Amino acid sequence: MSDNKANSGGLITEGQPAPDFSLPAFPEGVISLSDFHAKQNVVLYFYPRDNTPGCTTEACEFRDNIARLQSAGTAVLGVSTDNVASHQKFAEKFQLPFPLLADENHEVAEQFGVWVEKNMYGRKSMGVQRATFLIDREGTVVKVWPKVSVKGHVDEVAAAVEALA
Known part of the structure; x- marks a missing residue:
């Protein structure tokens, strides 16, 4: 469940406050972004689907x-529209040491501007655009990686995180 209305203005940008939300997660139960305020920075990464090649690599x-x-x-939080049971299988299969959040109704993806129309082989559908947001301890988005290309992405994120420390 999200606490703010959908972001109709597109992708959240650097310098904006990150919308707070609460989502079911594996393994924690329910996670709210505000749980991390004043405690940790957050890498919030959105990915299309559990157990697909690019998402697994990322x-x-x-x-x-x-x-x-x-x-x-x-902290690292992964978000997709898969359910918690799917996240559990994915996390256990690949020994993922961070929470995976279930945004089944794509409300949080909409808030962050990553619920978009996709066109694959001439067929249009709505889905999650792979994107990553670095959110500081105050809840401000300090870096955005839109339309992420998986190769080398985590190194870029880690460098930005280390620059914040």
């Missing part, structure tokens, strides 16, 4: 760099 790269991110005082 999740595993965050997994492999989790110590680097955590040592800089930063």
